[in-house]
Amino acid sequence: MVDDGMSPPNLDDKRVKNELVVLQTEIERMHAENERLRSMLSQVTNNYNALQVHMVALMQDQKAENNEEHDQKHSGNNNGVVVPRQFIDLGLAAKAEAEEPSLSSSEGRSGDRSGSPINNGEVGSKELELRKNEKKEYSSGIGREESPDQGSQWGANKVPRLNPTKNVDQTEATMRKARVSVRARSEAPMITDGCQWRKYGQKMAKGNPCPRAYYRCTMAAGCPVRKQVQRCAEDRSILITTYEGNHSHPLPPAAMAMASTTSSAARMLLSGSMPSADGLMNSNFLARTVLPCSSSMATISASAPFPTVTLDLTQNPNPLQFQRPPSQFYVPSPNPPQNLAAAAAATPSSLLPQIFNQALYNQSKFSGLQMSQDMEAAQLPNHHQPSSQQQSQQNSLAETVSAATAAITADPNFTAALAAAITSIIGGAQPQPNSTTNNNANTTAPTTSNSGNITTSNSNSNGNNKLCNSNFPGN
């Protein structure tokens, strides 16, 4: 008991104690280091965000000027709507747009159509057509002056030719091509997303009885936003809605959510810079982030022809049924729809505020520098174990996605909930209204999809194809 002669143990104890002390100091040092890195990280993030905000503000100013001119020309299309043009947040996209409307409203039109503005030769005659169009459309109250521009926008394939303004064009082109695709189960022929749409075309999908419908936003003249609606061939209960572009006009809150989503998606894709490399890494990060909880799927396809953020809310048990490019990261949701619906039924609306908040919180994670840092953290094997903060951020994001999915699935109208989910995943830029309410401007659109191949024929023969009859009931 008395340890006199027990010197050896004492020595050992000492040594152990020393080691402990060393370890402790080491740990403290690591903590300090961690702390330091964390603060650096947050500083960088803050700077980035500040810059982003600043840039957006500038863009908005610029756009506001352009729109003023534009509005003066076409007496107030945007009147009445309450919401400021918030989701023009998408800095770069906003810029791209800012240039477009002004161009399109008058002289610029020459350049638009077919995206190869400068396809000389044809321009002259086409301009006549365009002007004719303009008149017609303005008279109908839904200005469509954007059509030319949009043509180029949506028709991504045509974009590359866009041109001359080299400084912006790369960015612009990328933005224009960026798409947000939402896959959701819905028996309804359409989903309500808060915007007004006008159908301008429909095509049959190859090997798919369900046609793909094309819509453009009619809430304001010149709005470049378009969407495609298709129903999945394998599972017709799945509705695939793809959005492209950013609204150039104020929107009601419900629509805002979705709108900011597309903007954010574009920005996000852009932040990954060129699709090929960074884009993939980003997707990887996203997938990893979402995976842990995996009650929703987020896919970012950086592969061509345009970068697409896909939010899969179908909880499809067999993701493989959809052919996906190898470069896509697909995160399947294990939860059967029923479960989600049930879970959501209990909470949907209450969840949304959280979702929105979370979205804002997570937002920084998905953009710019912050994103790449997180990405590294996520991808590196743990030798620097991700800080608990990082980990919890990722977890919370996953939870957010999960919650959003549940809420969405339960929400018969989707809309805001849908947007919230996407936004939360890709980092929506706007503070979202906490209401899930939606405006009912809807568009119905039956759709089809997925294989990507579309036949040219339009025979709408089969009854099923009677897609949309959406008359915009609402709004």
Add this chain to the structure above:
DNA sequence: CGCATTTGACCAGCGC
């Protein structure tokens, strides 16, 4: 009559 949808035609990009 005005407006939205339908649908055949057209255009441009892409691959072979």
Add this chain to the structure above:
DNA sequence: GCGCTGGTCAAATGCG
């Protein structure tokens, strides 16, 4: 160069 495909246009049609 040609054919295929995605996307858009615009006349025709239908509906309120």
